[in-house]
Amino acid sequence: MRAIFLGLMIWWTAMAAAAQDLSGLARVIPDESRIADGWFGGATLELSLSQGVPYRVFTLDDPARLVVDFREVDFSGVTADALLPDPGRITEVRFGAFKPGWSRLVADLSAPMLPDQIGMPVDTTNGRAMLSIVLKDASAEAFAARAIPPGDPGWGTSAAAPPPAPVEDRFVVVIDPGHGGVDPGAERGSTNEKNLMLDVGLALRDALRRTGEVDVVMTRDRDEFVSLPGRVALAHQVQADMFISLHADSLSQGQARGATVYTLSDDASDAASAQLAEQHDRSDILAGVDLSGTDDEVASVLMDLARTETQPRSDTLASALIAEMDAAGGPMNRRPKREAAFSVLKSADIPSVLVEVGFLSDARDLANLRDPVWRAVMVEALAAGILRWRDEDLATRPLVRR
Numbered sequence: 196m197r198a199i200f201l202g203l204m205i206w207w208t209a210m211a212a213a214a215q216d217l218s219g220l221a222r223v224i225p226d227e228s229r230i231a232d233g234w235f236g237g238a239t240l241e242l243s244l245s246q247g248v249p250y251r252v253f254t255l256d257d258p259a260r261l262v263v264d265f266r267e268v269d270f271s272g273v274t275a276d277a278l279l280p281d282p283g284r285i286t287e288v289r290f291g292a293f294k295p296g297w298s299r300l301v302a303d304l305s306a307p308m309l310p311d312q313i314g315m316p317v318d319t320t321n322g323r324a325m326l327s328i329v330l331k332d333a334s335a336e337a338f339a340a341r342a343i344p345p346g347d348p349g350w351g352t353s354a355a356a357p358p359p360a361p362v363e364d365r366f367v368v369v370i371d372p373g374h375g376g377v378d379p380g381a382e383r384g385s386t387n388e389k390n391l392m393l394d395v396g397l398a399l400r401d402a403l404r405r406t407g408e409v410d411v412v413m414t415r416d417r418d419e420f421v422s423l424p425g426r427v428a429l430a431h432q433v434q435a436d437m438f439i440s441l442h443a444d445s446l447s448q449g450q451a452r453g454a455t456v457y458t459l460s461d462d463a464s465d466a467a468s469a470q471l472a473e474q475h476d477r478s479d480i481l482a483g484v485d486l487s488g489t490d491d492e493v494a495s496v497l498m499d500l501a502r503t504e505t506q507p508r509s510d511t512l513a514s515a516l517i518a519e520m521d522a523a524g525g526p527m528n529r530r531p532k533r534e535a536a537f538s539v540l541k542s543a544d545i546p547s548v549l550v551e552v553g554f555l556s557d558a559r560d561l562a563n564l565r566d567p568v569w570r571a572v573m574v575e576a577l578a579a580g581i582l583r584w585r586d587e588d589l590a591t592r593p594l595v596r597r
């Protein structure tokens with residue numbers, strides 16, 4: 196038994212398996228795989244694979260999770276219920292393709308537990324490999340100390356992190372999960388935009404906070420209604436460095452599918468974008484908000500001046516997000532950068548974008564949006580885009596100001 200005592204990250208390449216099966220993916224063998232509570236605390240995970248694969252194991256905090264990344268494993272034929280028949284100290288498990296060539300398994304932990312033994316012995320007679328992880332109960336402090344962010348340069352996510360900025364000039368990001376409360380946003384069956392975007396927004400918050408370099412403020416962190424002007428006002432209150440609104444709308448007009456990033460313009464780039472902006476104002480109005488006073492005539496000249504400086508920065512923010520989402524596999528809209536008069540983007544002095552992560556009205560996008568693994572990939576891409584833009588923007592701003 197090859198057992199490795201816990202470290203931050205464990206890699207192991209199954210040399211013995213290389214000769215066994217050069218074609219095809221490693222398959223999970225459901226009958227021989229199981230996650231269960233341990234007899235005396237902790238939990239065990241056993242995953243039987245048709246062949247050995249490189250893998251790594253790590254933990255994430257808030258909420259506590261165990262993550263296993265594999266050099267591609269075929270999980271078809273396995274269900275979460277079969278793998279975890281009696282949820283206990285592990286409450287839920289998700290798995291599937293993560294990025295091209297990689298698969299991921301995520302187990303939610305009801306209490307802090309850390310890997311105590313990790314191994315993947317290979318049966319030389321049939322080439323099968325058994326990933327075995329023994330989790331032991333740990334203190335919250337020990338767990339927090341060991342939790343690592345999911346992205347590192349070797350995995351093609353965000354670039355190597357620059358040194359943390361001094362506390363006095365923190366980078367403040369306002370994340371705005373669209374809709375909420377009485378306003379469900381788009382709905383398809385049991386799926387609705389407000390819950391999906393809250394999920395994406397919270398995951399993005401966690402991803403950014405884990406970098407230790409970003410202060411995140413949420414316009415909402417629960418299922419509640421916040422007006423569009425209220426969202427903009429909050430961004431000003433906290434002196435945000437940027438604002439990102441997250442959506443997954445239904446759009447009858449145009450071929451609305453694939454991730455799209457919108458910036459503010461009085462003239463919409465196309466009819467579908469105009470419809471989308473109107474839709475959002477309408478849902479605010481349906482929820483009982485009066486938007487008529489939000490564009491102050493007197494202030495408009497000053498606003499225009501501020502916008503002259505802010506607009507190009509919103510544009511570069513949109514481009515950075517598009518580049519990272521595209522690199523993560525999208526899928527992107529055929530014209531991923533668009534403009535319209537979104538009320539929520541009307542901060543004259545804060546670079547602001549509205550991201551349609553996908554469209555619930557499109558079958559392919561709907562399937563993606565319902566897939567937690569796909570959402571996790573998009574969250575990573577958005578976080579990477581935000582950090583990339585921050586660095587680019589910091590580098591160019593002194594020149595602009597001069």
Ligand SMILES: [Zn+2]
Pocket residue numbers: 373374380381388441442443444475
């Ligand atoms: Zn929306």
